[in-house]
Amino acid sequence: MERIAWSDIARKIAEDDCGKWDRKVPAAQLSIGEGGTLLARNGGPTPEALTLSDLATSQLCERLNIPVAYYRRLPADMKATVANFDLRRLTDRSFLLRGRPTHLRAFLSGEYVAYDNREIVETVEQLITDDGIRIKSFVLEETHSFVKVVSEEIVDAASGLKAGIMIGNSEVGLGSVSVEPFVFRKACTNDLVITEQAFRHAHLHFTARELTRRMAEAIGDAFRVASEILNAFLKTKDDPIPDPKSPMHTRPLPNYLRAHRKRSGLSQDDLAFLLGCRRETKVTRYERFARQPRLQTAFACAIIFRVPAEALFAGAHAEATELVLRQARALLKIETTGVQSPAKERKIVVLRSVVNTLGGPTRKLARAL
Numbered sequence: 001m002e003r004i005a006w007s008d009i010a011r012k013i014a015e016d017d018c019g020k021w022d023r024k025v026p027a028a029q030l031s032i033g034e035g036g037t038l039l040a041r042n043g044g045p046t047p048e049a050l051t052l053s054d055l056a057t058s059q060l061c062e063r064l065n066i067p068v069a070y071y072r073r074l075p076a077d078m079k080a081t082v083a084n085f086d087l088r089r090l091t092d093r094s095f096l097l098r099g100r101p102t103h104l105r106a107f108l109s110g111e112y113v114a115y116d117n118r119e120i121v122e123t124v125e126q127l128i129t130d131d132g133i134r135i136k137s138f139v140l141e142e143t144h145s146f147v148k149v150v151s152e153e154i155v156d157a158a159s160g161l162k163a164g165i166m167i168g169n170s171e172v173g174l175g176s177v178s179v180e181p182f183v184f185r186k187a188c189t190n191d192l193v194i195t196e197q198a199f200r201h202a203h204l205h206f207t208a209r210e211l212t213r214r215m216a217e218a219i220g221d222a223f224r225v226a227s228e229i230l231n232a233f234l235k236t237k238d239d240p241i242p243d244p245k246s247p248m249h250t251r252p253l254p255n256y257l258r259a260h261r262k263r264s265g266l267s268q269d270d271l272a273f274l275l276g277c278r279r280e281t282k283v284t285r286y287e288r289f290a291r292q293p294r295l296q297t298a299f300a301c302a303i304i305f306r307v308p309a310e311a312l313f314a315g316a317h318a319e320a321t322e323l324v325l326r327q328a329r330a331l332l333k334i335e336t337t338g339v340q341s342p343a344k345e346r347k348i349v350v351l352r353s354v355v356n357t358l359g360g361p362t363r364k365l366a367r368a369l
Contacts, residue, residue: 003135021099024096026094027088027093036080053106058106106172111123121147162183245316325358
């Protein structure tokens, strides 16, 4: 594989930066025009018309508290009426527009601090000067950038395992500046990224100097964590691996929302609208298991897909089952000792019934799905 140099990354970023611009604009100077374009007055005789990306449209709705699914379904003239009403209402607000010629990439809050891909990569290059570290890969997309570096010193030659870190950024408000440790093996096409112990900072408040200091700390911590995970892998080489097809090791997913939504032909926007959510990001978090829905939302999903809530949220149901079973056994042990009474005997009957009936329903639900 051809080695990647920092100069190669810098060249790609420079090419991608061509034509990009930022502008902080008061709400009073913004409006939605015909066809859903954003009109930004810039002091000239006519306002500049900008076409919004899908992301910028969602961000506009989020800033104006307009449900995204509802806004997308409106005719063009109604979009202008609804959005302009809220823009006139927010006269004390400003927004950061990030674009490329007449295309609006992002519609962000006025407090957003723009850490560009170039700044992040230059900071990392300054901090990583060790000859034993090389660039594994670099990804540059419209919404994100990622650079992975691996250590040639934190390595196990026999297994091919190496420790590394991944630095990520989003110029359009879709993620924080992040430094994440990972373990890499040459034979694999992907890496084990340890997201739980990652450094993340939103695009707010940090000065360039403070960002550099915090990233230096994060890079050191990330290599330490990756080294610890690599060592943990090596210690488990002789441990038996259970059969993943065995029922004892088959656990249901936290929920099956995505499968049922896809099967029904609904988009995330559609489901968010049916659930009364302002943004489809809540549905995204539910489907990625990053957030548990409220009880009312869980019931609403069960109604929409005509699936029992305990089957739709099988993983949560399994956890609840295990908790109740564990607690019922503990309480039963307590209640069967000491002096008995009619009230205690009734309680024991109930607890034994709970213990005897629990134990298999989660596997049945997983198979049913």
